[in-house]
Amino acid sequence: MAGDTLRIVWLRQDLRLTDNPALFEAARRGAILPLYILDEVNSGAAAPGAASRWGLHHALDALNADLDGRLMLLRGDPLVLLPQLVEKMGAVGVYWNRCYEPWRMARDAALKERLRASGVEARSFNGSLMWEPWRLLKPDGDPYRVFTAFYRTAAQRAHAPVAPLPTPERLQSTPLSADSLPLAALNLLPAIRWDRKMASHWRWGEAAAQEQLADFLDQNLRGYPDGRDQLAQSATSKLSAALCYGALSPRQIWWATLHCADATGAGEAFRRQLAWREFHHNLLYHNPQMPQRALQPKFEQFPWREDADALARWRRGETGIPLVDAGMRELWATGYMHNRARMVVGSFLVKNLLLDWRAGARWFQECLVDFDLANNSGGWQWVAGCGVDAAPYFRVFNPVAQGQRFDATGDYVRRWVPELAGVATRWLFNPWEGPKPLGYPPPMVDLKASRERALAAFKGLPKPAAE
Numbered sequence: 001m002a003g004d005t006l007r008i009v010w011l012r013q014d015l016r017l018t019d020n021p022a023l024f025e026a027a028r029r030g031a032i033l034p035l036y037i038l039d040e041v042n043s044g045a046a047a048p049g050a051a052s053r054w055g056l057h058h059a060l061d062a063l064n065a066d067l068d069g070r071l072m073l074l075r076g077d078p079l080v081l082l083p084q085l086v087e088k089m090g091a092v093g094v095y096w097n098r099c100y101e102p103w104r105m106a107r108d109a110a111l112k113e114r115l116r117a118s119g120v121e122a123r124s125f126n127g128s129l130m131w132e133p134w135r136l137l138k139p140d141g142d143p144y145r146v147f148t149a150f151y152r153t154a155a156q157r158a159h160a161p162v163a164p165l166p167t168p169e170r171l172q173s174t175p176l177s178a179d180s181l182p183l184a185a186l187n188l189l190p191a192i193r194w195d196r197k198m199a200s201h202w203r204w205g206e207a208a209a210q211e212q213l214a215d216f217l218d219q220n221l222r223g224y225p226d227g228r229d230q231l232a233q234s235a236t237s238k239l240s241a242a243l244c245y246g247a248l249s250p251r252q253i254w255w256a257t258l259h260c261a262d263a264t265g266a267g268e269a270f271r272r273q274l275a276w277r278e279f280h281h282n283l284l285y286h287n288p289q290m291p292q293r294a295l296q297p298k299f300e301q302f303p304w305r306e307d308a309d310a311l312a313r314w315r316r317g318e319t320g321i322p323l324v325d326a327g328m329r330e331l332w333a334t335g336y337m338h339n340r341a342r343m344v345v346g347s348f349l350v351k352n353l354l355l356d357w358r359a360g361a362r363w364f365q366e367c368l369v370d371f372d373l374a375n376n377s378g379g380w381q382w383v384a385g386c387g388v389d390a391a392p393y394f395r396v397f398n399p400v401a402q403g404q405r406f407d408a409t410g411d412y413v414r415r416w417v418p419e420l421a422g423v424a425t426r427w428l429f430n431p432w433e434g435p436k437p438l439g440y441p442p443p444m445v446d447l448k449a450s451r452e453r454a455l456a457a458f459k460g461l462p463k464p465a466a467e
């Protein structure tokens with residue numbers, strides 16, 4: 001294959017053929033070499049955990065099948081591997097879609113400079129966001145810090161998300177090089193095969209994601225505004241993992257909602273949630289410290305408790321608070337947790353247990369198949385009340401009231417906490433007040449007293465002049 005037209009398409013969080021600008025542009029110009037590099041060198045603390053690695057394995061497997069087995073796989077530092085590969089293959093360019101995590105941006109900027117300095121075409125595109133963070137700013141040029149204002153501008157005044165691109169008409173890809181590693185050599189699957197139990201909860205690849213989107217629009221969109229908070233209903237799209245690995249782009253989803261039958265206007269509620277993803281990416285871009293540091297500086301002095309035993313009970317779903325335990329066990333069993341449950345378990349950890357939000361974020365990073373650095377750190381800062389546009393710290397979720405409201409039949413709790421299957425709905429969310437259920441622990445904290453302890457700690461924070 002002629003090296004003078006060969007371009008490497010470096011795929012990362014965009015594992016799809018449709019609406020993939022880097023792939024589309026490279027394929028238009030000639031031959032391509034589709035490549036994925038497992039980078040464990042530059043990721044540091046942001047490295048995906050065991051559940052995301054498992055998901056990545058399947059996402060890569062599906063993409064490779066779509067590319068007729070021609071996806072090249074490497075493992076190591078792209079800053080070293082890519083220049084070597086360019087030289088070896090005689091490629092004229094490297095194309096990729098932009099990522100927005102601080103570690104990836106730093107690496108990609110260095111790579112671009114290095115490739116260009118040696119006369120290689122290095123081009124990046126937007127394949128993962130509807131509004132890139134430097135394009136959606138307040139009128140005074142500052143980044144948004146409040147979601148509603150961000151969304152108002154995005155939905156009403158910003159440019160509409162660009163229409164999705166088609167699949168390239170012709171994919172002229174190079175035969176697989178002998179240097180390519182077999183997928184198994186990336187060691188993404190766990191040594192102890194705990195993943196088998198969660199496999200049935202996920203579908204992989206672009207075609208499956210498109211089908212899932214079509215089914216959601218057809219069957220669930222209408223009920224989304226009311227149903228999305230109902231824990232036992234499958235009312236949400238479950239497209240988060242497809243977005244994380246890039247089997248679908250947000251533009252494809254946005255456009256599909258605009259072009260489907262939506263007589264009730266429910267698409268608006270759904271697009272609003274998609275915009276939360278954009279907002280968190282925007283926040284992370286403008287606040288690269290977001291995964292490590294509270295965006296409200298006063299929280300850096302918050303008196304978090306150190307309590308390894310309490311953290312372990314929370315992780316295992318053995319807190320004695322049924323809704324919290326149900327969420328944590330759903331996470332462990334499936335690699336997913338309903339958004340409402342994410343908020344409830346997060347609030348319980350941070351407020352009732354007074355444990356640092358970063359410990360919760362780290363556990364989610366390890367266990368979520370849909371782990372996404374921007375959404376996870378943004379979600380945790382929101383729940384903890386220490387982010388820019390957060391629920392105020394003094395607003396503490398009451399897991400009993402949340403259960404009664406969002407799991408009124410008790411099906412969610414009974415599914416994930418089978419010890420409580422026989423408990424009447426009246427006592428299901430507060431079994432300590434009713435007949436004592438067998439085999440289920442008493443609550444590890446008193447909800448009222450621990451709430452007051454949290455509020456007192458919050459009141460004790462210094463009030464910096466500049467906040």
Ligand SMILES: Cc1cc2nc3c(=O)[nH]c(=O)nc-3n(C[C@H](O)[C@H](O)[C@H](O)COP(=O)(O)OP(=O)(O)OC[C@H]3O[C@@H](n4cnc5c(N)ncnc54)[C@H](O)[C@@H]3O)c2cc1C
Nearest residue numbers: 236237238239240273274276277339342371372375376379
């Ligand atoms: C503490 C906490 C941690 C979270 N960690 C992650 C994470 O690591 N990865 C992740 O993708 N989402 C995370 N979320 C956001 C949200 O819980 C999930 O995106 C959602 O539950 C995924 O289910 P779905 O695809 O069915 O959502 P749907 O309701 O169908 O929404 C469609 C899409 O919109 C986006 N979205 C929806 N709600 C939110 C939100 N609150 N914030 C940002 N984007 C949103 C997601 O991309 C989602 O796939 C977190 C939320 C909290 C409170």
